Amino acid sequence: MSIIKKGSVTIKDIAQELNISTSTVSRALADNPLVKPATKAAVKELAKKYHYQPNFTALSLRSNKTNTIGIIIPQIVHEFFALVIRGIEDYAYSQGYNVIICSSHESYEREVLDAKALLSGRVDGLLACISRDTNDLAHFIEFKERGIPIVFFDRTSDISETSKVEIDDYNAAYQAVKHLIDIGRKSIAYVGGSKNLNINKDRLAGYSKALSEAGLKTQKDWIVHCEAEDFESGKESTTDLIKKNEIDGLFASTDMLAVGAIKNMKAQGLQIPKDIAVVGFSNWSISSLYEPSISTVDQPGYEMGLKASEILIRHINNPDEKNESVILQTELIIRESSTLV
Amino acid sequence: MKNAPVTIKDIAKELEVSISTVSRALADNPLVKASTRKAVQDLAKKYNYSPNFTALSLKNNKTNTIGIIIPQLVHEFFASVIRGIEDVAYSQKYNVIICSSNESYEREVSDSKALINGRIDGLLACMSKETKNYEHFIDFTDRGIPIVFFDCVCKAVESHKILIDDFDAGYRATKHLISQGCENIAYLGGPFSLQINQNRYAGYIKALSESGLNTDDQWIVHCETGSFEDGLVSSKELTGLDSIDGLFAGTDMLALSAIKNFKAAGKSIPRDVAVIGFSNWSISSLYEPSISTVDQPGYEMGTKAAELLLKDIKNPYVMKPETHILQTNIIVRDSSSK
Numbered sequence: 001m002s003i004i005k006k007g008s009v010t011i012k013d014i015a016q017e018l019n020i021s022t023s024t025v026s027r028a029l030a031d032n033p034l035v036k037p038a039t040k041a042a043v044k045e046l047a048k049k050y051h052y053q054p055n056f057t058a059l060s061l062r063s064n065k066t067n068t069i070g071i072i073i074p075q076i077v078h079e080f081f082a083l084v085i086r087g088i089e090d091y092a093y094s095q096g097y098n099v100i101i102c103s104s105h106e107s108y109e110r111e112v113l114d115a116k117a118l119l120s121g122r123v124d125g126l127l128a129c130i131s132r133d134t135n136d137l138a139h140f141i142e143f144k145e146r147g148i149p150i151v152f153f154d155r156t157s158d159i160s161e162t163s164k165v166e167i168d169d170y171n172a173a174y175q176a177v178k179h180l181i182d183i184g185r186k187s188i189a190y191v192g193g194s195k196n197l198n199i200n201k202d203r204l205a206g207y208s209k210a211l212s213e214a215g216l217k218t219q220k221d222w223i224v225h226c227e228a229e230d231f232e233s234g235k236e237s238t239t240d241l242i243k244k245n246e247i248d249g250l251f252a253s254t255d256m257l258a259v260g261a262i263k264n265m266k267a268q269g270l271q272i273p274k275d276i277a278v279v280g281f282s283n284w285s286i287s288s289l290y291e292p293s294i295s296t297v298d299q300p301g302y303e304m305g306l307k308a309s310e311i312l313i314r315h316i317n318n319p320d321e322k323n324e325s326v327i328l329q330t331e332l333i334i335r336e337s338s339t340l341v
Numbered sequence: 342m343k344n345a346p347v348t349i350k351d352i353a354k355e356l357e358v359s360i361s362t363v364s365r366a367l368a369d370n371p372l373v374k375a376s377t378r379k380a381v382q383d384l385a386k387k388y389n390y391s392p393n394f395t396a397l398s399l400k401n402n403k404t405n406t407i408g409i410i411i412p413q414l415v416h417e418f419f420a421s422v423i424r425g426i427e428d429v430a431y432s433q434k435y436n437v438i439i440c441s442s443n444e445s446y447e448r449e450v451s452d453s454k455a456l457i458n459g460r461i462d463g464l465l466a467c468m469s470k471e472t473k474n475y476e477h478f479i480d481f482t483d484r485g486i487p488i489v490f491f492d493c494v495c496k497a498v499e500s501h502k503i504l505i506d507d508f509d510a511g512y513r514a515t516k517h518l519i520s521q522g523c524e525n526i527a528y529l530g531g532p533f534s535l536q537i538n539q540n541r542y543a544g545y546i547k548a549l550s551e552s553g554l555n556t557d558d559q560w561i562v563h564c565e566t567g568s569f570e571d572g573l574v575s576s577k578e579l580t581g582l583d584s585i586d587g588l589f590a591g592t593d594m595l596a597l598s599a600i601k602n603f604k605a606a607g608k609s610i611p612r613d614v615a616v617i618g619f620s621n622w623s624i625s626s627l628y629e630p631s632i633s634t635v636d637q638p639g640y641e642m643g644t645k646a647a648e649l650l651l652k653d654i655k656n657p658y659v660m661k662p663e664t665h666i667l668q669t670n671i672i673v674r675d676s677s678s679k
Contacts, residue, residue: 051483068455076439077420085414085441093448098455100408101439103423110431117406117436121459145389231627259627266629286624289569289597 009050018042069312070123071101072114074131074155079284080301081129084153087305088127095313097124108133115139119146125312126150130157132194149315153308155197163315165308165326169199172297172330173206176279177251179295179332181214183340185249185277189222191238191261192253193229200225203253203281222247226257234260242268248276255280255287258294262337277338292336300328347388356380407650408456409439410449410466412493417622418639419467422491425643426465433651435462446471453477461486463650468493470535487653489646493535501649502664503642507537510635510669511544514589514617517633517671519552521615521679523587527560529576529599530591531567538563541591541619560585567591572598581606586614587677593618593625596632600676615677630675638667 011029015022020039028035028043029052035043046052069092073081089099100121102114111131118126119142126143128150137157143150144162156164180188190207192200204223211218224241226233234257241247242264252258258280265276272278272292280287280296287294307326315321349367353360358377366373366381367390373381384390407430411419423439430437438459440452449469456464457480464481466488475497481488482498494502518526528545531538542563549556559582564575572595579585580602590596596618603614610616610630617633618625625632645665 051480066458068459070438076414076423077417079415082415086443089441089443089448093451098451099440100455100459101441102437103427103439105424105427113431113436117438120404121406121438142389231623263627285569286627289624290627291629 009047009052011052013050014043014046014052017046066122066124067096068098068100068121068123069309070118070121070126071099072104072111072118072126072128073101074104074106074111074129076103076105080154080282080299083301084129084305084308087302087307088309089305091306091309092313097309097313104131104134106132108136112139115142119143119148123148125316127308127312128152129154132196135196147319149312149319151308151312151315153304155199161323163311163324163326165304165311165328167199167299167304168327168329169202170206170209172281172299172332173203173251173253174210175206175330175332176281176295176297177207177210178214179334180249180251180277180279180338181210181216183273183277183338186216187222187247188216188218188249188251189224189238189241189247190218190251190253191224191226191234191241191257193226193257195225200253207251219246229254229257231256231260231263233257235263236260238264242270242276245270250276250278252278252280255282255284255294255296258296258337259286259290262290262292262294273336273338273340277340279332279338283333288335295335295338296333298331298333300330304328347385347390349390352381352384352388352390355384403462404460405434406436406438406459406461407463407465407647407654408459408461409437410442410452410456410464411439412442412444412449412467412469414441418492418620418637421639422467422643422646425640425645426647427643429644429647429651435651442469444469444471446474450477453480457481457484457486463654464488465491465646465650466495467491468495470532485657487650487657489650489653491642491646493537499662501646501653501662503646503649504664504666505537505637505642506666506668507540508544508547510619510637511541511589512548513544513669513671514619514635515545515548516552517673518587518589518615518617518677519548519554521587521611521677523615524554525560525585526554526556526587526589527562527579527582527585528556528589528591529562529564529572529579529595531564531595533563538567538591545589557584564591564595567595569594569598571595573601576602580608588614588616590616590618593620593622593632593634596634596676597624597628600628600630600632611675611677611679615679617671617677621672626674633674633677634672636670636672638669642667 011022011025015025025043028040092099104111104114137159151163153165156166224237226237238261250261258278270276280294283296283298287296311324349360349363353363362373363381366378427437442449442452475495478495478498489501491503530542562575562579564571576599580599588599596616600610600616608614619635621634621636625634
């Protein structure tokens, strides 16, 4: 066996070199006591020398399990998603599963490609948060049709009969706006992300509920929807609103949008929170590092990840497992941007 | 029909044609009658037939997927690298799957196994801070799966490496402070066990000695993690010193923590102390004062790494390890403009 190719040694090669049967090699590698210790040691040594490794793909074709979970997320640089992934990984690793991640970059097309890659890689289950662009869900339905369970988290879809883990965005927004009302604000604006996403529809509904309950009115141009949820969008989309000088409170559906709006307020010479009190959403690190520090809604991302992977692994182990819908609550964190001194 | 994946056999049986006819019909082969082709394709669609990719890949040994192992997910620099990798990969019809090691050696090893089992065609890796043993990487090259390392590279593995010129970046950041009139410049850096931090520090020393400036033991702090919280505690003493008029920080988070401490000590930035950070994270442009920093070419690092990897995947026999060192840009903002 002088011309062994790297990485492609089979049980046969080892058997031949040691002049024993392939089943003896196989047993020796599995540490079967039926094989003499001396033979076992010889087999293992040779296997190590030639970097023998069982062909996992062939194995997985037989057992049909890869012990790998796939995740599709819309954005990689996102402190909330990172927490969710941390939760997913911690639970999955503890159960002997590995995790691979694909990001759709908020693009429907890439989401479809990612789904195909994960199907080809034969993941045992999928955890997905849909992209902002996605309206057609056929690529997700394909998983279900092949018997691969899906659990949606955060941004869920309307596909019936899948498990979901969501945040109570409606109540979170309601609490945030109610807090602004409680400190005496009467003219409160809403700056939100893409209208296409259910989470934003829910946040807007929570905002409206808090206002109407308190008998407060809003105005059409106090409600701003942005395509993206970043700083630049927050800044551009609120320039006119802030210049009008009509509002004394602002609820933003992301912390980055809140920072963008605050920059406009500062540029207008307005003081925060004296002139306008602000509450953001997500508790990204910038909200505590910025000056003034920004009040925000803390989402239980880690808990969401734990819960989603726990449900998924239950579905993997038992295809008859009933679907579950979990709704997690948030916590309002009050900081300088809405604290009157 | 059963819920399990439909095979070519099932379709052949139902239509009473041969398996090879089904296979040809699915490939739209004109040798098959148009009406048969249509019947096969309709049935395949009805039953959601999809070729068994794993079986296929066993045959042609390619999955058209590349794997990435990175140490941290919430990291704007890595995010630009990933963006660069993905843009090149998708344009050449490759998919990308990512595993994060969370800076843990154990997870890096288990990620490597998952990617080998998933039969990726190539690996792009940035090592975790903890990694001192490299066998899990050598496992890839032993199987003929090429690796390209980026940023935190592994010298023990024969592969392409893409690095940032951290020495030059540290040198130029410090030179910039000197050009603003700073004479007593402090250094607040990340974990000194990492090569990148040793290089940034060496660049700082070089710039000082070249200008005939001195430093002081008190002015040099190496943090354990490089995080904001770490910086807040570690820079407490340093930021109370009246003797310094400039600070070079090894990360933007460290720069920010020092600025908060300077402000608390009643110092004005940049008037009393000019500060420059490293990495160009978004907070450095959003904070007030905006923070001068070193912009690393993350996207370019990603595209370069992916290009080299795909070249090796396509021509496995001509691999010659290359090392590329990318240059950085100094971005001057309010925190250092005297």
